[in-house]
Amino acid sequence: MPVGLQPEELRRIDGLVASRRRLKRREALFHNGEKFESLFAIRTGTFKTCVASEDGRDQVTGFQMAGEILGLDGIVSDQYNCDAVALEDAEVCVIPFGSIETLSREVPALQRHIHQIMSREIVRDHGVMLLLGSMRAEERLAVFLLNLVQRLHARGFSRSELLLRMSREEIGSYLGLKLETVSRTLSKFAEDGVLDVQQRHLRILDAQALQRMVNP
Amino acid sequence: MPVGLQPEELRRIDGLVASRRRLKRREALFHNGEKFESLFAIRTGTFKTCVASEDGRDQVTGFQMAGEILGLDGIVSDQYNCDAVALEDAEVCVIPFGSIETLSREVPALQRHIHQIMSREIVRDHGVMLLLGSMRAEERLAVFLLNLVQRLHARGFSRSELLLRMSREEIGSYLGLKLETVSRTLSKFAEDGVLDVQQRHLRILDAQALQRMVNP
């Protein structure tokens, strides 16, 4: 949440949270087509969002963790335009969008914050397009892992150790690769001494080598 | 712009336009890293937006035409996060973002409109991710052409004829393909009687066939 607010403003922003909701692993927070009413702020847990084409293919569009916002895609058409699914037991704050709009008319810092959140998502998406459009499998995975560990580190976790909450298939969907390619590439990183891979437990042994794959 | 406004509100929204700016083909409206101050509404002409990775690769993230908004990616960090370049001579309205924020606190319909524009961009980006992550070259190109012609049709142009403002390389960058693949795929569509291709002049001969490539 934004900084530099009056206590009074802060109190009102806190008041936006209408309720909390707990989800179990694999439970959907919302589905594509469902009526849009609220944004959700993740308190704990990890989510994935996915879109599907009419012929059944689907694509993971992102992985979200504590502090990040879900539901922005619903604003435009008054219905959610993707599925959001918990990858582990999770808890979210439910924030009715109408209340956000009302309060952000009175609290410029909140208004600014909302705009920034949406803009940040747009910039992130453009980065993913760059990845999907022009990188090779190893680079994609390196970018993915570095991004993940950086976000985890910002939340107080290790800079080098991580527990993947998503399957190889979900990673592959996000990165535009098949699950076998994800698995093979992880194995290659392990062979090269860049990673230690124990199922979903990863340990980054040579962060600079990963960096170099992105920035050769 | 939104509908159902009071004349007074409409007048004030019109007043947001600080100036207009004309651009020549290949001229940049803004560059990555430049200070963000305004959004731009396209009056005439076509633009591309592109992002670049540090090692020089770049990726076209979209093609924009009359009525669409450029610059949303700049909000988050107070500087533009992509390049926007005119693909033909063009004219835009310059809309200072500060004024938008101020006025949208007083005019809920404007506030809502801004939110929808940003949300629409997010949804569009997710669609592109689906395309880049899971479609084959022919499907990508079919989706691209159908989208383009639909947007042109909404602006009063033909439902079947179009003049590409972008090169094969730019299309390829957008679709995650090499220019040769774009060219070959267009040639194949022509052989199959789906398209007539005369350099950048395209004519869709069998729209249903294109549709079926997307939705098999």
Next chain:
DNA sequence: CGGGCCATTGACATCCATCAAAGCGTGTGG
């Protein structure tokens, strides 16, 4: 009218997908 950019086309290489099989973990129910 000419030069340079853009597009087309061919031959070949490469990366990743596909198909297949086996191993490992996890969690679930008896």
Next chain:
DNA sequence: CCACACGCTTTGATGGATGTCAATGGCCCG
């Protein structure tokens, strides 16, 4: 609490779609 089954992951063999390199040709703009 243990055992089994299922899902997830790994790994191998093979093929196909697209990238790469190269040469030619056409169009547009200056």
